[in-house]
Amino acid sequence: MEPESVVVARVSAHHGSQVAVHGEAGEFRVPVQNAEAAGKVTVGDWLVLRADDHRAIQILERKSLLSRKAAGEEAKSQMLVANVDTVFIVSSCNEDFNLSRIERYLAMALQAGVTPVVVLTKADLCDDPHSLVQKSQMLHPGLIVVMVDARSAEQVSGLSEWCGPGQSVALLGSSGVGKSTLANTLGANGLATGAIREDDGKGRHTTTSRSLHMLPTGGVLVDNPGVRELQLPGGEEGVSDLFEDVVSIIEECRFSDCKHDGEPGCAVRAAIESGELDERRYASYQKLQSEQARNAATLAQRRERERKRVSVQKAAVARKRGRRDEGK
Ligand SMILES: Nc1nc2c(ncn2[C@@H]2O[C@H](COP(=O)(O)OP(=O)(O)OP(=O)(O)O)[C@@H](O)[C@H]2O)c(=O)[nH]1
Ligand SMILES: [Mg+2]
Numbered sequence: 001m002e003p004e005s006v007v008v009a010r011v012s013a014h015h016g017s018q019v020a021v022h023g024e025a026g027e028f029r030v031p032v033q034n035a036e037a038a039g040k041v042t043v044g045d046w047l048v049l050r051a052d053d054h055r056a057i058q059i060l061e062r063k064s065l066l067s068r069k070a071a072g073e074e075a076k077s078q079m080l081v082a083n084v085d086t087v088f089i090v091s092s093c094n095e096d097f098n099l100s101r102i103e104r105y106l107a108m109a110l111q112a113g114v115t116p117v118v119v120l121t122k123a124d125l126c127d128d129p130h131s132l133v134q135k136s137q138m139l140h141p142g143l144i145v146v147m148v149d150a151r152s153a154e155q156v157s158g159l160s161e162w163c164g165p166g167q168s169v170a171l172l173g174s175s176g177v178g179k180s181t182l183a184n185t186l187g188a189n190g191l192a193t194g195a196i197r198e199d200d201g202k203g204r205h206t207t208t209s210r211s212l213h214m215l216p217t218g219g220v221l222v223d224n225p226g227v228r229e230l231q232l233p234g235g236e237e238g239v240s241d242l243f244e245d246v247v248s249i250i251e252e253c254r255f256s257d258c259k260h261d262g263e264p265g266c267a268v269r270a271a272i273e274s275g276e277l278d279e280r281r282y283a284s285y286q287k288l289q290s291e292q293a294r295n296a297a298t299l300a301q302r303r304e305r306e307r308k309r310v311s312v313q314k315a316a317v318a319r320k321r322g323r324r325d326e327g328k
């Protein structure tokens with residue numbers, strides 16, 4: 001038999017009933033049912049498509065996957081971007097600047113196995129951007145924090161280190177912080193940008209869908225819409241990786257089930273009182289940790305239900321088979 005002729009292409013955007021993909025011959029579109037014939041896909045996925053009708057026969061194994069908890073009660077996670085090496089966590093040096101929000105994105109990046117780089121935009125509008133850089137650097141040992149005027153090619157050129165051949169980077173951050181501005185300055189070309197609201201400095205959700213772009217530096221960049229609700233998906237280790245310092249303080253508490261709520265020998269209270277542990281950071285840890293645990297629990301419940309459903313089906317099949325065999 002002749003081996004099937006195939007093309008390899010990378011998912012670059014969703015357009016309603018079609019999925020745009022980048023192949024060697026450039027960008028083309030494939031109906032969703034063909035693109036997803038081998039499973040649900042997200043921007044950044046690599047697909048093996050049949051050459052004749054562009055039906056996906058395989059999704060190549062993802063080397064990383066950024067996801068969040070999907071909206072709604074159940075702890076389903078929603079895929080955001082696949083196969084990126086780096087995530088630029090974009091925050092502006094204005095009212096948007098919020099350490100706990102950056103921490104949330106950091107946990108998400110660590111969970112996905114993606115290198116985080118914090119990019120502080122609108123440095124030109126801030127009196128003391130250096131102090132924000134310093135505060136951000138404290139969030140994780142060795143964390144790289146860069147401040148820029150996202151409109152300045154010269155200032156942004158420092159980011160090209162993560163945008164070279166073979167590298168993929170995703171932009172994450174709230175609306176109006178300058179993600180698309182940064183993408184354009186890095187060479188993504190023609191992405192719409194929009195002025196922020198004057199009254200509260202928030203963005204207007206100018207970018208409405210995720211898209212993948214080739215950069216002149218040889219890398220690939222994925223621009224994202226500003227994330228309104230970002231909840232961590234459950235089940236993995238992002239939070240404990242990010243808060244190693246807090247976790248090791250907790251291990252010093254006298255009681256292993258210490259609630260850090262006034263018990264004797266509580267290392268957490270002592271660390272907060274001595275200034276070793278920042279109260280904000282501890283509160284942020286508690287919040288993200290319980291969120292992740294909650295989502296992991298519901299995920300486990302869902303898997304259990306799924307397991308039961310499958311075993312009920314199997315039992316039904318076995319019963320049918322039994323009846324058939326009896327009739328023989
Ligand atoms: N002064 C200054 N303005 C900036 C900078 N970065 C972005 N802006 C402006 O901020 C506004 C919002 O920028 P966008 O690039 O549209 O922001 P975004 O993060 O893509 O927003 P969404 O698509 O809504 O998520 C635009 O008016 C930009 O010109 C910067 O570093 N300095
Ligand atoms: Mg945008």
Ligand SMILES: [Zn+2]
Pocket residue numbers: 250253254258259260261263265266267268269
């Ligand atoms: Zn304690």
